[in-house]
Each structure stands twice: as structure tokens, then as C-alpha cells.
Amino acid sequence: MTTKFVGVKEFRQNIAKFAKSSKKNKQRLVILNRNVPIFEVRPISEKDFTLEKLSSKIERGLKDVKAGRVYTQAQVMKSLGL
16 A cells, blocks of 8 residues: 655645546545645445444443343344244
8 A cells, every 4th residue: 555645734735536537447545734744545345334334233232231221132033022
């Protein structure tokens, strides 16, 4: 993956163009403010996105378990009509 440095003003004015180019060329963008990097933008693959969604759902599930928001096996079976 290549890296391109872009000023914050130019990035703000052309964000759609940079997003399209970054995804097409698999290019990481480092956004600069007065030649100081302030953040990076990179394309995300569908695989990474899927893993990120799964990770957040697992985290939410663990919080539900800690808070006691759970169903017993019998409740699940009954709701499914089994």
C-alpha cells in the first residue's frame, strides 16, 4: 500500500475524489496540518469490515451478559417454537 500526503484544506475540498482514488489505488492518505500529520485515511476491505462488525457484536454481547440481559435455553427454544 502506497502513502500519499495531503494538506487538510485540499483534503476537505476534494474528499470524494481522494476517497475514490484511495480505494482504487489501495493508497493510504496522511492528512497534514501545517506539515504535521493529524490523521490517516485508508481504504478498508470488506473482510476487515466484517471482522470489525463481528468484534463489536461480540463486545456488545459480553456487556449484555455482564448486565444480566440473557435468555435461558428454554426461553430461546420456546420463542423458536421448539
